[in-house]
Amino acid sequence: xxxxxxxxxxxxxxxxxxxxxxxxxxxxxxxxxxxxxxxxxxxxxxxxxxxxxxxxxxxxxxxxxxxxxxxxxxxxxxxxxxxxxxxxxxxxxxxxxxxxxxxxxxxxxxxxxxxxxxxxxxxxxxxxxxxxxxxxxxxxxxxxxxxxxxxxxxxxxxxxxxxxxxxxxxxxxxxxxxx
Numbered sequence: 001x002x003x004x005x006x007x008x009x010x011x012x013x014x015x016x017x018x019x020x021x022x023x024x025x026x027x028x029x030x031x032x033x034x035x036x037x038x039x040x041x042x043x044x045x046x047x048x049x050x051x052x053x054x055x056x057x058x059x060x061x062x063x064x065x066x067x068x069x070x071x072x073x074x075x076x077x078x079x080x081x082x083x084x085x086x087x088x089x090x091x092x093x094x095x096x097x098x099x100x101x102x103x104x105x106x107x108x109x110x111x112x113x114x115x116x117x118x119x120x121x122x123x124x125x126x127x128x129x130x131x132x133x134x135x136x137x138x139x140x141x142x143x144x145x146x147x148x149x150x151x152x153x154x155x156x157x158x159x160x161x162x163x164x165x166x167x168x169x170x171x172x173x174x175x176x177x178x179x
């Protein structure tokens with residue numbers, strides 16, 4: 001994995017680069033969670049298969065380890081998240097934070113901050129999307145981890161978004177490394 005200097009992140013384009021990238025949650029080292037006051041997980045395609053409550057044993061085990069040591073919440077931009085809330089919280093033993101505000105908008109961060117008082121605290125955002133999860137975290141001063149999605153996109157809109165995000169990320173990281 002590669003660490004991008006968080007202090008150098010300025011402007012919208014560089015805020016699309018994650019601090020770390022991993023192929024799966026199971027590959028994330030637990031040392032990244034030390035000195036973290038709140039861990040924010042994306043739901044769909046990071047913890048569960050899209051629009052379901054189905055996960056893998058590896059993800060459930062990993063999240064269980066993290067929630068024992070860290071305060072954690074799960075966020076989702078999905079319209080079906082509220083219908084799945086009870087089952088998700090039971091599965092992961094972690095709050096599914098529901099809001100009318102969506103990632104990456106600052107209004108969502110303000111809402112989370114008002115509940116968890118994040119001023120002068122370290123937090124971490126883990127997700128599978130650059131334009132929502134990573135941008136949200138970087139714009140609000142979090143350490144960000146991009147995870148490879150656990151399922152492939154099935155519709156043309158999802159496939160197009162992934163191609164765009166991956167191309168943008170690759171291009172930005174190429175220019176960033178060659179500055």
